[in-house]
Amino acid sequence: MAEAAQNRPAVIEVRNLVTHYGSRQILNGINVDIVEGEIMVIMGGSGSGKSTFLRHLMALQRPTSGVIKILGEDVWSLSQKALFNLRKKLGVTFQGGALFSSMTVGENIMLPLYEHTKLDRMTMEIMARMKLEVVDLGGFENLMPSELSGGMIKRAAVARAIIMDPRILFFDEPSAGLDPVVSSQLDDMILRLRDAMGMTICVVTHELESAFKIADRITVLDRGDILFVGTVAELKSHPSERIQNLLNRRSEEAEIDADEYLRRLTGDKLEAEGMPR
């Protein structure tokens, strides 16, 4: 898959992406391509910037600078109507599922159809049932989200995300809060979606096992920089100590300057109080 990927067009192109929260720089000029039909896994520890990066990829957050092209269109130069049309080609499964609690599972799944198509109710219901079958939730359409388990909520969210047959599907931490068995089932489902529906899938996760199982390519983010982009095999054999530390969950021992460390802990309070340091 990864070798063949090089010949396919990029559906997402990210160039020099920089993001600030206030004065803090979160992403430091990221460049990456995600090609058609691949599963790209974005990995990184907490605070690496992967969630912010995903929000940019989903066109939910405007970066400080840089360009994001999705399906060939520069997201932030589009008109509102064009952006809406582009979003119809994207599907997202959020970490907690983000199902609307006031609607049944079926209504949740049909919502994009209600909003964007003129299909009659019966057709929409049939389509919703079909997508529920795809995620092994057939017969659950009349339940409320509160009646589902964590794994079921995520699968229902996948059904909603694929109801419009999107070109690109995003997953935010699909394994979070799930036991290993359910998590593995979800991984199998992601692979099935790629193979059966030909979708491009982008998954943000910090679960190594899951990433190694599903990824065609992996992007490793660390402190706002891309450390690595490549296949699972390339990642595992990468010589960089920083990457191997991340993979083996080892924290780096940074050299600490004692004065700097004290200033970080106390801020300017000691000086403000007129006390000697």
Added chain:
Amino acid sequence: MSKGAYYNAVQNAAIRFFDRLGRTSVAALEELGRHGVLVAESIYWLVAGRRVGQSVRLGALFSEMMEIGVRAIGIIGMMAAAIGAMLAIQGIYSLKIFGAEGHVVVGVAFSMVREFAPLITGILVAGRSGSALAARLGTMKINQELDALEVMGINPVRFLVVPSLLASMIMVPTLTMMSMTLGLWAAGLYVNAALGISLTAFMDQTIDVLTVHDLLHGLGKSLIFGFLIAIIGVINGFLVKGGAEGVGKATTRSVVQCISAIVITDMLFALVATL
């Protein structure tokens, strides 16, 4: 403490005070700006939504009208009747001093239609629906449901805010009309029992003293209250940060801000209208 250190401490306290004052002012201005943006966006989606293929859904509007209006009929009706009777009781008690208790109808009619019906309706809807709106949107924000709407190509303002805003602006005046009627009816019953003036005579006299201007005064106010309740509830919901605790804070804040806004607007409206 040396003199230098003392001056240093005073200087730092002053800096901290002005720093906090500045930050609070900027935050308040930012919130005001968000109110403005939200109102502009709501109007945009209401007017131009159909053109960009995202018109306001009638189903959502009716569902909000049901929640804000129909489900509040019981409590608002009861409170309006109680206030009407209370006005009659106090009116007769005060006017008896001058032997003019027969004129109680005038006082009750003006007070109920121009002041109490819109005010009590506004306050009750604020407590019931303003807080519910803030809690609902806040929870949706925390659960990433607002993000989910956006990535589905559904504008959250059009989908969630506009129906609530419209429903509130339709239902608060409607409930106010009901409050006026029930309040006057309850007052009439008490006056009948206390002074022997029949309910029909009470109502005839009420219609005689009231003008269309008085009715519009009450309804105009209630329209503004409906607008304020929805906008304040929505803004507080959208600004929620920090999980369940944030939702709780937003809900409380929404009720306090709604009631304050209603009372201040009521006073300003009365001032301007009676100039």
